[in-house]
Amino acid sequence: MLLIAFFGICFNSIRVVATSEKEQQPEQKEEAKAIDAYVEISADHPEFEEGVTCNDCHEIKLDAQTTATQIWLAGESPGRAAGEGVMPQDRLLKEIKKVMGGVKQDSKTYVLGTSLNNVPLTTTAEFTLDPEKMVLYGFHEMGTQKLVHIKANPKVSLNWHVEFETFTDFLCVQVIGHAELINGNNKEFEKIMIDFLPYEGGARVPEDATSEQRDKRLKQFRASLMKGFAISKITIDQITIATMDFVKDGFRRYQRWIRP
Secondary structure, eight states: OHHHHHHHHHHHHHHHHHHHHHHHSOOOOOOOOOEETTOOOOTTOOOOOTTOOHHHHSOEEOOGGGSHHHHHHTSOBTTBOTTTTOOOHHHHHHHHHHHHOOOGGGOEEEEEEEEETTEEEEEEEEEEEETTTTEEEEEEETTOHHHHHHHHOOEEEEEEEOOOSSTTSOEEEEEEEEEEEEOTTSHHHHHHHHHTOOOHHHHOOOTTOOHHHHHHHHHHHHHHHTTTEEEEEEEEEEEEEEETHHHHTTSOSEEEEEOO
């Protein structure tokens, strides 16, 4: 009888431990699959907390064939057959460089869009295009919110346009790319400043300075900026440009360049 009682206690102890271990094991959750942007939630969708969006769990797939933009770019539209009026990529790239080009004092002010934790932010910042690499360079003070965004989420969007009064004289450029931050410890920092960025005005070089004095003053000023500023290097993945000037040459007003 003692043996039976002993084995009974052992068996129950094992069963309790096994049950406890089972309860402690994390529940295996089904991995969230990629979904289309316009999909509706299904009746058997697992419960989720209030405030959680589809983007928090799923990769969102955008089908460009269903958007109005795609129709304007290459689809069948009033007066255009599908594929008609699309500018060749090599010619389009030349047109884009003419619009976006210019360094130093000819840099342009863009609206920069960033996002962190599903919270978007738009700011204005000056950028210069490197036409050979199709890269934009911006110069920013450290500690700003947009730099925090870029460090955590490098995907960015930019927009530049000419002020227009009617829809017959517009010129708009939309850029999608990915950014990286370059600080003063990077050898590329000073080279980008010298070749592209309009920093010279801040050095306040006297008008009567000799070339040697000017170079020394500019070098000192660049060194002073390396501690408190960062350069954003935005590699352009896609540019969508819209202008009625293209129509005059037989092309669609909306054209898109995509990095090969």
